[in-house]
Amino acid sequence: MANTIKVRKNYQYCLYRCDKKDEKLRHKIFVASTIWNHFIALQRRYYRMTGKYIPLHRMNKHVLKLRKMKRFALWQDLHSQACQDVCRRIDKAYQRFFKRLSKGRPKFKRASKYKSFTLPQKDKGYQLVDYNRNKPKGDDKWTRERGIIRIDGTHYKFVQHRPIQGEIKTLTVKQDSMGRLWLFFSVIETISIKQVSTGKSGGFDFGLKTFLTDDEGRAWSSPQFFTQGLRKTSTLHRRLSRKVQGSNHHKRAKCALAKHSADVANRRRDFQYKLAHRLCDEYDIIYIEDLNIEGMKQLWGRKVSDLAFAQFVDILEWVAFKRGKKVMKIDRWYPSTQTCSACDFVNQQITLRDREWCCPECKTHHQRDHNAAKNIKTAGASAGY
Ligand SMILES: [Zn+2]
Known part of the structure; x- marks a missing residue:
């Protein structure tokens, strides 16, 4: 089954550095x-x-x-x-x-x-130059990787790692914290959704110990990218604080820190995309909890930001949409952790520390996240999605 759908998408390209331009x-x-x-x-x-x-x-x-x-x-x-x-x-x-x-x-x-300005109409204020015009014969690589754009009579080269598909709506030129310049093309693109059904649905629970647990008891842990890079982050911070404000050394140190932070964020996003694809490989319907991120941050602090649940949910929804799968959020007030998945008894005594517990009614032994994932699946399925 394949159907097409129109989506708004961003294409992001880095400009070649050229101080004068x-x-x-x-x-x-x-x-x-x-x-x-x-x-x-x-x-x-x-x-x-x-x-x-x-x-x-x-x-x-x-x-x-x-x-x-x-x-x-x-x-x-x-x-x-x-x-x-x-x-x-x-x-x-x-x-x-x-x-x-x-x-x-x-x-x-x-x-x-x-940091940026936007040209809201195609070819008004800029032109994409046909860089195939002077292409050397038989040199395919050259055309593929370099784009040229003309803004106010000046030609800028950019790394075009993929061709723009669809209809360009706006162009934004943006400077990032490292001083690099980027082009953002906002595009309306028609994508075709190729749905490969597996007939499976699964419930998932987010946790601090394990990033994700499913209703079969499998667990996916997230590398804590920020914590991994913490030593380097603090070194770079220390170096920055020793530089004289406004000096070139200060600028350079700031840049190094920004580069490191971007690196951490990139690795995290990469991990989350891969995980989202793996889940969509396996399941047709994915049930998750509707998270209260602000509340979680207040309770647990930095670790929540490091795991970036909210970003993962966004990515998961986008990937699922593209692949014709469904992500269902269940009510955030549903006590998924406290309910016994075997007999529906709600155990109010469970605290954050209890990793495992025993149901006082039916004596089933539960692993905390696994039990929650089971409940989330049942709740989602019974809500009739
Ligand atoms: Zn029970």
Whole structure:
């Protein structure tokens, strides 16, 4: 069975480093930051005077008007649509604030904290250059791995490790914490879902001791990537703290630390993708608990962040979606740990420390996570998914 479906996807490519050219893109990001701060100031002043908010369409108009003025000649360095995109970001931030989704009103941002600008329309402000044009004969590798993009008359090379499929919607140029520049293409792609049914469903329990336990009692432990790298992290932190702020040595040390953190995150994500695929190989329906991550963090701290359950659930859902499988979340208040999977007796006495317990009603001996996984499967199946 195969059906096609449209999805929004990101393609992410790293630009080749070139100090002279990179400076131009960094300048554009800087311009975007000045626009951001200008409009934040404007919104606040307008609110003080009238008690109202400037809607997006008026900001869009206004930014184009200002852009033509001599005082704001700097803004000419950024494409008009990219300028308007900054307004869109401000509007988005304020809408979140109005809906009480953010902690406070949108803030001013230091230029060094502002990381990207977006060109919201294909071929407006940039062109992908057909790099096959001057291709040497018989040299396939060259064409495959190098892409060229023209932004404001300058050509930039980037590592194109895979071709872009689908229809390009937006392009975002972004600087990461190591100072590298990236291209993010947001694309609408039609993917075909090839479903291979196995007819199996499974319940899974997340835990701190073992990352994942299924209803057959098998366990998958997660390497604790952050804890593994902790020694190196603290060494790098120590080195950084000894450097003079603002010096080149400081910059370099900061970069090394950022690189290490990115490395930890990459390895964790890689592990989680592989695990998600392995689960989807085996099961058609996967039952998991709806986790209360914030509450867990307060209880157990750093270890929860290191295991990154929430990220894994996102990845699992995406992989399952792509492969035509289902992930079902069961109610977070269901006492999966305390219920006896054999006779449904709810044992309130179980604490976090009890790895194993014996049911006082039917005398079944339970291994904590295995029992929970069994319950999650039963609860999911009985909910009629
Ligand atoms: Zn029992």
